[in-house]
Amino acid sequence: MNILALQHLINTNNIAYFLIIGAALIIILSYFFTLLSEKTAIPSVILLILLGFFTKRFFNIGVDDVDWIFPLEILGIVGLMLIVLEGALDLKLSKERWPMIWKSGLIALVSLFVNVFAFAYGLQFLITNLDFLTAFIYAIPLSIISSAIVIPSVSQLEEEKKEFLIYESTLSDIFGLILFYTVINNVYTDQVTKIGLNVISNIGGSFILSVVLSYVMIIFFQRINTQIKLFLFISVLLLLYAVGKVFHMSSLLIILVFGLILENRHIFFSGVMKKFLRENKVKQVLADFKLLTAESAFVVRTFFFFVFGLSITVAGIFKTKVVVGALAFLAIMFLTRWLLFKFIVKKDFLPQVFIAPRGLISVLLYFAIPDDFLINDFETGLLLFIILGTSILMAWALVHYKLGKTGRLRRVAKVKSTLQMNGHSQDVDVYNKEDVNANR
Structure with a gap:
């Protein structure tokens, strides 16, 4: 069946069924992409982006900017919350992990500011007559x-490398969101002291509220006896996240703190608070809650990156100015990252140094730029090139690391096998010598 015949088959009477078929096929393919990712280390999100891109070309789907901005924004907001929650529920807190936590946070913070200022000056160079404040706002999503x-x-x-990258990427999201909305909300404030107080009150207020709400939700969570409770809980978290964003709070911090307190409840529910914790109740439901969060994040992430693939326009990526600018930004980004890892982590920082993809959060913030700062000369191809470039470089690093690790394991196995064979041959020699002496 050719494309024209297929398009003729799809009409207004059965389009709902074809949408269901398409959605089901996307989820099934995403599952196989996940399996392929486990075998090859190629990130499944890149395969989803490619799936969306080639689906648009193959079926000749016309998707204009107006059509895909809104679904991307909705999927991005829900997906970001679920993915951070999924990551937080896998993080353990302990004294031994503290050096890793502060190092990942320091790298996330320093690299964010270095990249923002470098990219802002770079955008001023690429776009003539661009003021620094506007360039700074556009530079944040790229950083x-x-x-x-x-x-x-x-x-x-x-485990250690994985936890480091989860902490770093989550904190980078939080720091970036705080910086972006601090700039947006204080554009017309000319007093540095007032801006500083706004930032401190925002972060401090969000953190205190996060801790209080986390305790309240966990205590409430363990007292629900009805079967329908997991989606209720995710709905409450979504409500808190959305309401927090409306009031310009660091909502992502609420999700991160809740996940950390729930997973590390033995630390936070100690002493006097221990009597409020029903460990058996929480433990029974937590496994199902983790599974639901992971699967919900999987579905939302699948459709976000598929729709993002639909939105990609190749013509805007391969302009000379876009290519040169994006390559310069990538060079600055990874040189900064290598220096930070060299001086802070100091050793064993591969492949982490190459894992710094731009994606969901960059797209969300790009579309959140106020109308007063929108510029016609900004090439969206620059954003797409950096997203694809960082993702491809991450995929290369993960595949190279996995192949190198496999090679190292094979070499170790070969050495052990050789040693065992040598040891066996030595035992045979000793046995033969003893046998000869006995015959004598």
Whole structure:
């Protein structure tokens, strides 16, 4: 059946069924992409983007900017919350992990500010007559690591490397969101002291509210006896996240703190608070809650990156100015990252240094730029090139690391096998010598 025949088959009477068929096929293919990712280390999100891109070409789907901005925004908001929650529920807190936590946070913070200022000056160079404030606002989405891509892509790494990257990408999201909305909300404030107080009150207020709400929700969570409770809980978290964003709070911090407190409840529910914790109740439901969160994040992530693939326009990527600018930004980004890892982590920082993809959060913030700062000369191809470039580089690093690790394991196995064979031959020699002496 050719494309014209298929398009003729799809009409207004049965389009709903074809949408269901398409959605089901996308989820099934996403599942196989996940299996393929486990075998090859190629991130499944890249395969989903390619699926969306080639689906648009194959079926000649006309998707204009107006059509895909809104679904991308909705999927992105829900997906970001679920993915951060999924990552937080896998993080353990302990004294031994503290050096890793502060190092990942420091790298996330320093690299964010270095990249934002470097990219802002770079955008001024690329776009004539662009003021620094507007360039600074446009530079923020380009500078934030996407936890939505990192978290599902690093599952095959060692536990310590995986946790480091989850912390770093999640904190990069939080720091980036705080910086973006701090600038947007204080554009017309000319007092540095007032801006500083706004930032401190925002972060401090969000953190205190996060801790209080986390305790209240966990205590409430363990007292629900009805069977329908998991989606209720996710709905409450979505409500808190959305309401927090409306009031310009650091909503992502609420999700991160809740996940950390729930997973590490033995630390936070100690002493006097221990009597409020029903460990058996929480433990029974937590496994199902983790499964529901992971599967919901999987579905939302699948459709976000598929729709994102539909939105990609190749013509805007391969302009000379876009290519040169994006390559310069990528060079600055990874040089900064290598220097930070060299001086802060100091050793064993491969492949982490190459895992800094831009994605979901960059797209969300790009569309959140106020109308007063929108510029016609900004090439969206620059954003797409950097998203694809960082994702491809991450895929290369993960595949190279996995192949190198496999090679190292094979070499170790070969050495052990050789040693065992040598030891066996030595035992045979000793046995033969003893046998000869006995015959004598």
